[in-house]
Amino acid sequence: MGETPTALGVALAYHAAWTGKDMDRAMTYIADDIVCDAPAGRIEGAAAYRAFLEPFSGTLTGATMIAAYGDEQRALVMYDTASPRVASAPGAECVTVADGRITYSRFLFDRLPFAR
């Protein structure tokens, strides 16, 4: 067994993957039984999580990390994203990590620009 990465390390690697449109790699950081509390409600399981994130990931034209902090178990990141639908759509995620994978995510973004 290699070194266990910190929660922040996992959050940053996951972020780089999904904003880089590499969802296969992003999912290597997501636990099979992930629970994600997102603006529209709870998402349970890796398949549902991928179905939630992949369509948005595919449309990205840019992403910038605003701030990222964490400790051994949890990380908190805020970033901005750009896509054809919404030029600036910031997000924030507070993730809990175990064994190198995200087991819980509180996922926050403003749905209003996407609802218009």
Place this chain on the structure above:
Amino acid sequence: MGETPTALGVALAYHAAWTGKDMDRAMTYIADDIVCDAPAGRIEGAAAYRAFLEPFSGTLTGATMIAAYGDEQRALVMYDTASPRVASAPGAECVTVADGRITYSRFLFDRLPFAR
């Protein structure tokens, strides 16, 4: 001159004040020339910032800090709020602090439940 508080210390004191409906105290942590990038656009100056936050602060029935991190200059917090209009309205703020006051804030929440 006393010790300069960390950005995280300021962010936590400010959070406790505004979620405790003590906007006078909350404003002691806000720079006169604060710039805040909020979902609806940029807010400039302490008076405009207070006008943005005070109506929501007054309706709160609860608030819980989810995670808070920071260093000397910046802090990143995520919290949940409850109010009669929206039972769970999480927010995230990335604040830059100078001389004990927030000079810049990236303020994120989901406007959709409030727009309905």
